[in-house]
Amino acid sequence: MKNVRSIKTSTRVCAIIGNPVEHSLSPAIHNAAFAELGLDYVYVAFRVEDVKQALAGMRALENFCGMSVTIPHKIEAMKHVDDIEAVDRQIGSINTVINDNGKLLGLGTDGPGALKALADAEVEINGKKVLMLGAGGAARAIAFTLAINGGPAAIEILDINETILQELTADLTAGTQAVIQSNKMTDSSLVKAMAAADIVIHCTPIGMHPKEGSSIVPIELFRPGQVVFDIVYTPLETKLLADARSKGLQVISGVEMFINQAVLQFERFTGADAPVEVMRNVVMEQLKS
Amino acid sequence: MKNVRSIKTSTRVCAIIGNPVEHSLSPAIHNAAFAELGLDYVYVAFRVEDVKQALAGMRALENFCGMSVTIPHKIEAMKHVDDIEAVDRQIGSINTVINDNGKLLGLGTDGPGALKALADAEVEINGKKVLMLGAGGAARAIAFTLAINGGPAAIEILDINETILQELTADLTAGTQAVIQSNKMTDSSLVKAMAAADIVIHCTPIGMHPKEGSSIVPIELFRPGQVVFDIVYTPLETKLLADARSKGLQVISGVEMFINQAVLQFERFTGADAPVEVMRNVVMEQLKS
Numbered sequence: 253m254k255n256v257r258s259i260k261t262s263t264r265v266c267a268i269i270g271n272p273v274e275h276s277l278s279p280a281i282h283n284a285a286f287a288e289l290g291l292d293y294v295y296v297a298f299r300v301e302d303v304k305q306a307l308a309g310m311r312a313l314e315n316f317c318g319m320s321v322t323i324p325h326k327i328e329a330m331k332h333v334d335d336i337e338a339v340d341r342q343i344g345s346i347n348t349v350i351n352d353n354g355k356l357l358g359l360g361t362d363g364p365g366a367l368k369a370l371a372d373a374e375v376e377i378n379g380k381k382v383l384m385l386g387a388g389g390a391a392r393a394i395a396f397t398l399a400i401n402g403g404p405a406a407i408e409i410l411d412i413n414e415t416i417l418q419e420l421t422a423d424l425t426a427g428t429q430a431v432i433q434s435n436k437m438t439d440s441s442l443v444k445a446m447a448a449a450d451i452v453i454h455c456t457p458i459g460m461h462p463k464e465g466s467s468i469v470p471i472e473l474f475r476p477g478q479v480v481f482d483i484v485y486t487p488l489e490t491k492l493l494a495d496a497r498s499k500g501l502q503v504i505s506g507v508e509m510f511i512n513q514a515v516l517q518f519e520r521f522t523g524a525d526a527p528v529e530v531m532r533n534v535v536m537e538q539l540k541s
Numbered sequence: 542m543k544n545v546r547s548i549k550t551s552t553r554v555c556a557i558i559g560n561p562v563e564h565s566l567s568p569a570i571h572n573a574a575f576a577e578l579g580l581d582y583v584y585v586a587f588r589v590e591d592v593k594q595a596l597a598g599m600r601a602l603e604n605f606c607g608m609s610v611t612i613p614h615k616i617e618a619m620k621h622v623d624d625i626e627a628v629d630r631q632i633g634s635i636n637t638v639i640n641d642n643g644k645l646l647g648l649g650t651d652g653p654g655a656l657k658a659l660a661d662a663e664v665e666i667n668g669k670k671v672l673m674l675g676a677g678g679a680a681r682a683i684a685f686t687l688a689i690n691g692g693p694a695a696i697e698i699l700d701i702n703e704t705i706l707q708e709l710t711a712d713l714t715a716g717t718q719a720v721i722q723s724n725k726m727t728d729s730s731l732v733k734a735m736a737a738a739d740i741v742i743h744c745t746p747i748g749m750h751p752k753e754g755s756s757i758v759p760i761e762l763f764r765p766g767q768v769v770f771d772i773v774y775t776p777l778e779t780k781l782l783a784d785a786r787s788k789g790l791q792v793i794s795g796v797e798m799f800i801n802q803a804v805l806q807f808e809r810f811t812g813a814d815a816p817v818e819v820m821r822n823v824v825m826e827q828l829k830s
Contacts, residue, residue: 259572261563261586265554269602274550283548294583297550298602309598313558313587 264293264315266521269300270322277538278320281514284534288527293317300325307332311354318521319349320514326389333358342427343396345389348517359520362390363397365513366453366483370402372512373504375451375479377402383445385437385468386455387411387420390483394453395420399430406430408445410437411456446473452496454482459490467491474499485510488539511535553582553604555810558589559611566827567609570803573823577816582606589614596621600643607810608638609803615678622647631716632685634678637806648809651679652686654802655742655772659691661801662793664740664768666691672734674726674757675744676700676709679772683742684709688719695720697734700745735762741785743771748779756780763788774799777828800824 268278274297282295300306303325310316321329326345330336333349333356340346346358370377382404384391388411395407407430411417414436421434435441446452446469458468464487474480480496485506493503514535515526557567563586571584589595592614599605610618615634619625622638622645629635635647659666671693673680677700684696696719700706703725710723724730735741735758747757753776763769769785774795782792803824804815 257569257572257576259568259583259585261557261565261568263568263585265585265587267602268550276550279548279550279552294548294585296548296552296554296583296604298554298604300601300603302601305597305601307598308594309596309601312589312591312594312598313556314589315585315587 259294260292262292262315264317265313266293266295266318266320267316268295268297268320268322269303269306270325271299271301273297273299273322276322277535278514280538281511281531281534282518282521285518285527285531286522288530289522289524291522291524293522303328304332307349307356310349310351311356314351314354317351318517319351320517321347321349330358332356339363339396339400342423343393344423345393347513348520350520360393361513361516361520362509363393363395364516365511366394366481366509367397367401368512368516369504369508370451370479370481372508373479373502375481375502375504377404377451379403379405380450381405381448382407382451382453383449384409384453384455385411385442387413387417387434388455391453391455392420392423394455394483395424396428399424399428399432404430404451406433408433408435408449410435410441410445412437442469443473447475449478451479451481454480454484454490454492457484459492460484461486465491467495469495471495471499474501476500478502479504481509482506483509486539507535507539548583549581551581551604553606554602555582555584555607555609556605557584557586557609557611558592558595558614560588560590560613562586562588562611565611566824567803569827570800570820570823571807571810574807574816574820575811577819578811578813580811580813582811592617593621596638596645599638599640600645603643606640607806608640609806610636610638619647621645628652628685628689631712632682633712634682636802637809639809649682650802650805650809651798652682652684653805654800655683655770655798656686656690657801657805658793658797659740659768659770661797662768662791664770664791664793666693666740668692668694669739670694670737671696671740671742672738673698673742673744674700674731676702676706676723677744680742680744681709681712683744683772684713685717688713688717688721693719693740695722697722697724697737699724699726699730699734701726731758732762736764738767740768740770743769743773743779743781746773748781749773750775754780756784758784760784760788763790765789767791768793770798771795772798775828777825796824796828 481504483506518526770793772795
């Protein structure tokens with residue numbers, strides 16, 4: 253490990269905070285990207301319980317310049333930064349903090365990461381009907397980003413939890429120009445919604461390791477021409493995506509959103525264009541190992 | 542710089558805080574030592590103005606495990622740690638903070654580093670008359686350490702600033718068993734003190750770069766058998782030491798104290814025996830470049 257010798261007093265520090273953090277891929281992804289571009293940065297991981305004090309520390313530690321924020325701190329962290337981007341205030345969570353000379357700016361890259369994943373796959377959102385399955389934190393971030401920046405004909409949201417469903421629906425209706433529809437997730441509402449959807453975005457944990465065998469969408473509901481995006485990335489191809497692919501549909505893995513949220517963070521941390529393929533390779537290596 | 546790739550979520554972080562920090566040798570020294578022993582640590586530098594918030598952050602950032610504290614925070618930092626070693630409370634400053642699961646322990650390694658430098662040079666302190674030139678922060682740390690752990694026959698202290706001289710004398714007299722003498726630094730008090738001293742420890746900035754040409758001790762005052770230790774280490778051999786050496790005396794450079802304070806910090810950070818020669822080589826390379 254003769255590899256930290258080049259760290260100097262000028263080296264800038266980025267870190268992920270969360271609890272737990274020991275399985276985070278972020279140090280591997282960002283350090284590989286710093287190395288690729290020869291940037292004088294290092295990225296570490298801090299398990300944190302007291303996010304307020306952690307952010308106070310970041311403010312005081314001058315070249316602690318960028319932070320990724322993960323569970324369970326994505327909402328709490330908003331209370332302790334100095335400014336938040338407008339859309340992220342609406343979304344109600346952040347995953348990134350930038351230290352601008354002691355002033356902390358909070359923002360989210362999950363929604364933009366999802367939007368970029370769709371754009372990279374050349375999926376047209378403008379004028380299309382988007383179906384969001386799930387109304388939790390990730391769905392909020394994606395729905396707001398698509399509603400504001402995607403130009404969909406409509407966004408329909410289904411969830412079994414009516415409380416979060418109503419809250420997201422009300423917030424999107426009040427805060428964006430998009431047409432928002434929502435229904436409690438049932439067998440029949442899912443049939444109807446799938447019949448209408450051009451783009452299906454799955455934002456529930458169903459199908460995630462170790463329950464790879466499950467899918468929320470019965471295979472017979474897929475229709476030709478639909479695009480199916482699953483934000484789950486363990487496994488890389490969920491049953492939902494495998495089923496959609498078997499029906500000839502275009503599919504996008506959650507790993508693309510995961511890579512792109514990191515790419516967008518990296519670009520905020522450094523101001524440099526991210527070496528996307530290097531970052532993708534690290535993610536793929538780690539997820540396959 | 543393909544060298545930060547091996548940093549993982551488990552990597553522990555140490556850092557120096559101070560203001561300024563950009564010329565600190567500590568990152569180079571400690572990272573070389575981590576690499577030599579294959580320890581999963583990284584050492585960075587943070588310029589800090591608000592030491593209270595920086596220490597609050599350290600407490601919250603779980604694997605931010607060790608900190609070196611330098612000017613101007615060595616006194617202020619004491620207020621914001623959870624515990625301080627007894628001798629360092631007497632000295633009134635710390636240069637090291639250990640994060641023990643969110644409990645911060647403050648301690649100093651300057652005095653022990655000086656004592657170790659004397660021990661490494663096989664200088665016997667027990668029963669000897671020690672002359673300290675200067676009564677500032679470094680002199681306090683060294684005088685307390687020698688008074689408590691060295692067993693000198695007496696410690697005489699000279700300074701031009703009678704306020705800090707009286708304060709240190711009173712504190713040493715009250716807090717240790719050693720015989721303490723002090724006098725305002727004048728030409729005649731210096732002559733008398735040099736005539737009595739076995740070990741001379743120079744703790745003022747005189748002779749430090751860029752004023753290498755100066756020495757506080759007229760060359761004719763050196764006596765055979767004296768040991769002369771200068772805590773200044775830029776240049777590596779001050780005029781004081783060059784003069785003493787020219788008279789055949791044993792001399793010890795401040796670089797030995799500097800290396801040993803880092804060695805003792807490293808051992809507190811890691812629990813491992815420090816690779817002293819690796820650390821010495823880094824210091825020597827940096828100071829010669």
